[in-house]
Amino acid sequence: MERIQMKSYDIAVVGGGPAGCMAAIKASEAGKKVVLLERNPEIGRKILLTGNGRCNLTNNSSLTGLIDRFGRRGSFFRSAFSSFTITDLVNFFQESGLEVKEEDGGRIFPITNRSQSVIDVLRAQLKKHKVTIIYNYRVKELRKMDGYFQLSNKTEDKKDHTNKQHFGPDSEQYISPDDDLIQATRVILSTGGASYPKTGSTGDGYGLAQKLGHNITPLKPGLVxxxxxxxxxxxxxxxxxxxxxxxxxxxxxxxxxxxxxxxxxxxxxxxxxxxxxxxxxxxxxxxxxxxxxxxxxxxxxxxxxxxxxxxxxxxxxxxxxxxxxxxxxxxxxxxxxxxxxxxxxxxxxxxxxxxxxxxxxxxxxxxxxxxxxxxLPLSRAMVTCGGVSKNEIDPQTMESRLIPGLYLAGEIIAGCAPSGGYNLQQAFSTGFLAGASAIID
Structure with a gap:
């Protein structure tokens, strides 16, 4: 019989975009054992595309203005935007050594005009807070067990024998093919949408959520x-x-x-x-x-x-x-x-x-x-409109109303806003709130 080594964590974050990185950072601040599972060999690939490569981080808007940008159901994000405000986001980057600037329409960019600068800060913060990152790990199975979740990068009928690159807080190593199974008390799904699939946003999270009973509203291209x-x-x-x-x-x-x-x-x-x-x-x-x-x-x-x-x-x-x-x-x-x-x-x-x-x-x-x-098709859109129904997510915590211990953050949640930094603020804010909520015992 094949020996399977199951690695256990307090919280598993699926997806290393802005929402996932912020969720992992926030959760690890409380001393929780956090693993970030990223299907690409690096975090934040889609961030590189935002703002024409300059990364429009957020927008100097009022809370009401921010909510209004998300349309009729924008009030769903009120708690998230209040928990991690525009000012909080700006301070996060400035305290990490990255200054920002404001341009026309309240758009806020890193002073460097480089999206890579944003990724560098996120990577440094993940390392600082000792978040374990497993790259090239595409979650294909997510199951709710008795008191914990089980995640795997292979389906039952097809085993993936590709070694996964693993970065722990203090070392760099390769894990064996037998280390495919991850166990976590709580899971944060932040896999992004289904636009620009070459960045890793192929809609995987929708399938995982749907298998657990969530409804997915029609996926439509936004900013296309x-x-x-x-x-x-x-x-x-x-x-x-x-x-x-x-x-x-x-x-x-x-x-x-x-x-x-x-x-x-x-x-x-x-x-x-x-x-x-x-x-x-x-x-x-x-x-x-x-x-x-x-x-x-x-x-x-x-x-x-x-x-x-x-x-x-x-x-x-x-x-x-x-x-x-x-x-x-x-x-x-x-x-x-x-x-x-x-x-x-x-x-x-x-x-x-x-x-x-x-x-x-x-x-x-x-x-x-x-x-x-x-x-143009959804794959060529900048954002995905549609996703996991807001009716099935607690806006106060980002926890699933259907599956206790499962949290959702970022573009996977139904709804999108115009360009101008609003969608990235949503990702950072919902990621922060999900990470803060998932640590509460």
Missing amino acids: PLKIKENWALSLQGVVLKKVGLTFRHGKQGKIKGEGDILFTHFGVSGPTLLDLSQEVVKILDKEAEVKLYLDLMPTVPREQLEDILLSDFKKHSKRDLQNYLRSYLPLGFIKTFMEVVDIDPHKKLNQVNRKERLKLADNIKGLKITVSGH
């Missing part, structure tokens, strides 16, 4: 680029329109609005504001085949005022080419395509543009129509 139908728009790959108005129209009165930069890509459109609005657009696309997007290229200028400006300028600069005139208002790489859409000869002199053409020009400057036909 959109696909567009028009060929002329696809030809604009790489062109950026600065500070334009965005209006998505659906149904008879439905409207979603925002303002910001928009980037044309080889498949459609992207950009911070558009990504923030994409969550609502995805919901519409589940019911409707298409959504109309209208771009206001001059959002600070009312329509009537724009007509007056064009009329005045066309008289004042009557001998100027229309194409050259538009350089004062539109990016150079955009003008040619724009003129094709409005179907006006770009070489016409301004005094040759008739009233009908001038009004058509104004129409498209204030409402250039694009057809949104879809979105």
Whole structure:
């Protein structure tokens, strides 16, 4: 019979992202024996992608503002955000030697502008608090036994003989294939979502939670680029329109609005504001085949005022080419395509543009129509919307209402917010609360 060595811990944390690292650090502070199980050879892979590699840690928002960003059920996170506040998070990193800075919209970044700096702090804190980390350990089985949990990186019908890299608090070694089983009194699931699977976020946690009886709400992409139908728009790959108005129209009165930069890509459109609005657009696309997007290229200028400006300028600069005139208002790489859409000869002199053409020009400057036909898949989204139902988690502790001793933290919990540091704050806060709750006997 094969000998199995089972390692025992007070708390097993599954997933070494921001939520998992914070949970492990908090739990170990109380002297608990904590193991962090990470499926990758390093912690925080997804952190490296956040904020375009700069890591937008959090947002200098009020508690109410933070909660509101998570929508209708955002109040679920009130206890977590109160237990580990934005200020607490900033202090955590500053006291660890990493200063931060605030940018537009209250976005807070490490002063280094490097996501790796954040990971370095987390790694140092895990070592300081003597958290045992087992890398390359993908939890495939999680069972509730009589008084404890059993975790394994192999299924019953298939054994994984790959050695797992193990880092203890004082040593570095490799454990044998027989050391696959982990026993823990309590477990914190912080496996992330199902977006960017190459970082390890493949949705494993949903399956583990579901096997234990939890319901998983539909998984939808959040902060995801959109696909567009028009060929002329696809030809604009790489062109950026600065500070334009965005209006998505659906149904008879439905409207979603925002303002910001928009980037044309080889498949459609992207950009911070558009990504923030994409969550609502995805919901519409589940019911409707298409959504109309209208771009206001001059959002600070009312329509009537724009007509007056064009009329005045066309008289004042009557001998100027229309194409050259538009350089004062539109990016150079955009003008040619724009003129094709409005179907006006770009070489016409301004005094040759008739009233009908001038009004058509104004129409498209204030409402250039694009057809949104879809979105990139969940695997290409920045965050996952949906997950373990909030109804089955105690918001005061992050403990499962169904399985005593099981805690959930981070993106595995249903719900997501726009970009701006809110989702990372959620991960750190729920991780902290789960770690603090799991140590209570």
